[in-house]
Amino acid sequence: MRILAIFAHPDDESFFCAGTLAKLASQGHEVYLVCATRGEQGEIRHPRIDPALYPKGPARGRLRQAELEAACRILGLRPPLFLDYQDSGYPLEVARANPQGFMHQELHQVENLLLTQIAQIRPRLLIGFDPQGYYGHADHIHLHRATLGAFWRAGNRLPDPPAYLLFPVRLAEQVAKTRFDPERFGVSAGSLALRVDVRPYAATIRAALLAHASQVGPEEHFAQVLQDWPGLLEEECFVLGGVRGLVAEDLRALQL
Numbered sequence: 001m002r003i004l005a006i007f008a009h010p011d012d013e014s015f016f017c018a019g020t021l022a023k024l025a026s027q028g029h030e031v032y033l034v035c036a037t038r039g040e041q042g043e044i045r046h047p048r049i050d051p052a053l054y055p056k057g058p059a060r061g062r063l064r065q066a067e068l069e070a071a072c073r074i075l076g077l078r079p080p081l082f083l084d085y086q087d088s089g090y091p092l093e094v095a096r097a098n099p100q101g102f103m104h105q106e107l108h109q110v111e112n113l114l115l116t117q118i119a120q121i122r123p124r125l126l127i128g129f130d131p132q133g134y135y136g137h138a139d140h141i142h143l144h145r146a147t148l149g150a151f152w153r154a155g156n157r158l159p160d161p162p163a164y165l166l167f168p169v170r171l172a173e174q175v176a177k178t179r180f181d182p183e184r185f186g187v188s189a190g191s192l193a194l195r196v197d198v199r200p201y202a203a204t205i206r207a208a209l210l211a212h213a214s215q216v217g218p219e220e221h222f223a224q225v226l227q228d229w230p231g232l233l234e235e236e237c238f239v240l241g242g243v244r245g246l247v248a249e250d251l252r253a254l255q256l
Contacts, residue, residue: 038087
């Protein structure tokens with residue numbers, strides 16, 4: 001089976017669903033990754049990486065592209081594919097002030113680029129951002145809209161469009177341990193479509209994250225990463241964003 005994950009920045013894949021992607025790849029599935037930007041506006045957190053050598057813009061994007069390529073090799077993914085948009089930056093006031101950023105780009109154009117990738121890869125499963133963008137990043141939310149649109153439009157374009165769309169999410173009780181609003185950015189256990197035990201892939205997840213050295217920082221600070229991202233090496237959760245086919249029997253019972 002072919003799987004296509006669609007994310008906005010280098011390191012999204014490793015923070016949000018690295019264990020699941022690695023598990024799928026280890027089972028022999030072909031796992032592809034589309035990244036909308038190269039993370040050109042990301043802050044450098046590693047003390048041994050000089051920000052002056054990689055100023056925000058193309059130079060920082062090249063640094064982060066190399067990090068993503070390394071992470072994909074660790075996870076067993078195909079080399080990443082880029083849509084060549086520019087990172088908007090974070091938080092929202094920064095993104096709004098960056099007219100070249102991804103969040104300002106025309107939605108249907110993004111959908112068309114994603115449709116081209118879907119047509120070439122022919123995935124059975126898409127993985128992308130939930131409507132809240134996992135933690136509210138404007139680029140994540142914009143890409144969610146484009147991914148959702150491309151998923152449904154693929155049914156009009158392809159004889160074998162993707163059958164499923166999944167969104168990685170966190171449980172509300174996990175988000176409550178962070179600085180984010182659990183009511184907005186978390187989901188209830190009853191909302192989940194899939195829970196993946198990623199403990200067997202903990203070392204792989206850790207290695208993939210550390211490959212994003214500019215964003216994660218040095219290995220000796222990894223305990224702080226785990227504190228900021230509860231459950232990161234234990235379980236990954238998904239909600240169903242879309243499914244193609246007839247409605248389930250319990251909906252038919254409603255006589256709709």
